[in-house]
Every structure is written in C-alpha cells, then in structure tokens.
Amino acid sequence: MTNLAEKLAESLKNNGVSLSYGPKESVDGHELIPVALVSYGFGGGSGSGSSGGDDSEVGEGEGGGGGGLSIPVGAYVGGPEGAVFRPNVVAVLAVSIPVIWTLGKAIARIVKAA
Numbered sequence: 120m121t122n123l124a125e126k127l128a129e130s131l132k133n134n135g136v137s138l139s140y141g142p143k144e145s146v147d148g149h150e151l152i153p154v155a156l157v158s159y160g161f162g163g164g165s166g167s168g169s170s171g172g173d174d175s176e177v178g179e180g181e182g183g184g185g186g187g188l189s190i191p192v193g194a195y196v197g198g199p200e201g202a203v204f205r206p207n208v209v210a211v212l213a214v215s216i217p218v219i220w221t222l223g224k225a226i227a228r229i230v231k232a233a
Contacts, residue, residue, distance in 0.1 A: 127161070138189075150197035154204070156214075159187035190214065 141153035166180035190213075193206040 152195040152202075153191065154193050154195065156190045156192050157188070159185065161185035 138157040139155055141155070143150055143152050162185070163183040164181065166178065168178045190210050191207050192210050193204055195202045196205050
C-alpha cells in the first residue's frame with residue numbers, strides 16, 4: 120500500500136502547473152490557452168477492535184478514496200494587443216455564489232448586532 124501512495128504522490132508532483140493550463144489551441148485564427156482551477160485530494164483509513172463484550176464480534180476495517188475537481192475559469196486569447204485573459208463568466212458566477220452568500224450572512228449579523 121505504501122508503494123502505491125508514493126507512486127501516486129510522485130505522479131501528481133510531476134504534473135504541477137500542467138493540470139491548470141491546457142494545450143495551446145487555434146480557434147478562428149486566434150491562439151488560446153485554456154485555464155482551469157484544479158483541486159484533488161486523497162484519504163485512507165484503518166481500524167480494529169471489538170464491537171462489544173462478545174469476543175466473537177471483532178471489528179476490522181480499511182478504506183481509502185480520492186477525488187478531484189476542475190473548474191474552467193477562462194482562457195488566455197492571443198490577439199493584436201497580445202495575450203488577454205478572458206474569464207468564463209458562468210464559472211466565475213458559480214464560484215462566487217458561496218462568497219456572496221457568506222458576505223450577506225455576515226452583514227446581516229453585523230446589522231442585527233448593531
């Protein structure tokens with residue numbers, strides 16, 4: 120199990136920035152580089168022990184899992200003025216909803232306390 124974790128950590132360390140920036144594409148004569156917010160995580164567990172006073176019921180356990188997320192935030196688009204970042208408006212709005220909600224709750228508590 121340790122070798123698998125070491126191999127996984129090494130492969131993710133080698134990817135680095137290449138996970139956030141896609142390969143250069145040409146669309147309608149414009150060069151663009153897609154940009155994404157990338158996050159991933161892994162976990163594992165183990166356990167043992169008895170589940171009560173009866174020795175016939177011995178508890179055991181193992182487990183593991185992982186997951187990842189990629190949100191396309193925009194692209195760098197090349198043009199006559201150079202490379203310009205063009206945001207993905209839908210992704211920006213979706214990511215900003217929790218921030219706006221939290222800010223609204225904080226302001227409401229401040230007003231209520233005052």
